[in-house]
Amino acid sequence: MTIINERQTNWLNFYNSSLGKKIITGVTGLGLTLFVLFHMIANLVLLSDREAYNQLAHWLNSLSFLLYGVELILLTAVVFHIVVGISIHLKAKRSRPESYNQLESAGIPSKQSLSSRSMTITGITIIGFLVWHLLSFKFGTYYSTTIDGVAMRDLGKLVIEKFHNPVYAFGYLGFITFLGVHLRHGIWSAWQSLGVLNGRTSSLIYGVSLILAVVITLGFIALPLTIYFGVIG
Structure with missing residues (x-):
């Protein structure tokens, strides 16, 4: 007990x-960034092969308790990331009561940006987008299909149906842009928080964070745009 x-x-x-x-x-x-990257790659499968996309979703669901364990880990990571992030923000705000309109350089070159300030x-x-996204897809309409004699969910049909709706297609695009802005600073900041950056690697990781954030953003918005404008579906 002791x-x-x-x-x-x-x-x-x-x-x-x-x-x-x-x-x-x-x-x-960093863990959530890896998940987002995997999710983006999985989404891109639908661009080339709807059956392969449904089979991938079916295989993931077939993992059963392993999948539940991964989802529990992801939920825990999200909760801790939110709670601790808000705690850090409130502490920083209390320690700096003056207006944030009076911004000073964070160094040369400064890592302060719209991304870091927002x-x-x-x-x-x-967070709001995540709830909307889960309700729309994970808990959305269940369409059935059969591929190679195996009955499974036709998730591809649901995705295509959703992104034919301009509100969802362009709303999704807007939310993903917010995600990209968040990742643009967040990836670099995560490595900084772990204390692995120095003068030489800091600028390198800062640049890599920008590239990765742009790639993830473009990868996600490719799906709704190609579906909405009739390239696929």
């Missing part, structure tokens, strides 16, 4: 420390 209490105390001390909060946001942020706003927007 060992358990000591571990709980150590965890709470780590969680409540500034270093601990930075590490938590860094690890969860992390809270884009983060909250992404």
Whole structure:
């Protein structure tokens, strides 16, 4: 019992420390970025082959408890990333009560940007989008199809149906743009929080973060635009 209490105390001390909060946001942020990248690649399968897309979705669902475990890990990461991120934001705001309109350079070259200054706003927007996205697809209409004698969900049909709706297609595009802006600073900031950057690697990772954010954004918006304008579907 004593060992358990000591571990709980150590965890709470780590969680409540500034270093601990930075590490938590860094690890969860990078983990969620990897998931977003995988999700984007999976979406692009639909651009070339609807049956392959449905088979991929069916295979993922067939993982059963393993999939539930991954989803639980993702949910935990999202919750910690949100809670700790808000905590860091509120602490920074309390320690700097003057108006944020008076911005100063963060160094040469400065890493301060629209992306870095809007992390809270884009983060909250992404939370709302995530709920909307899950309700629309994961818990959306279940269409059935059969491929090679195997009955499965026709998720491709649902995606195409949704993106033929201009409200959803262009609303999705807008939300993904917010995601890209969030990732643009978030990826670099995550590595910085983990303390692995130095003067030489900082600018390199900063540039890579921009490229990765742009690639992810373009990869996601390619699907709704090609469907809406009749390229596929």
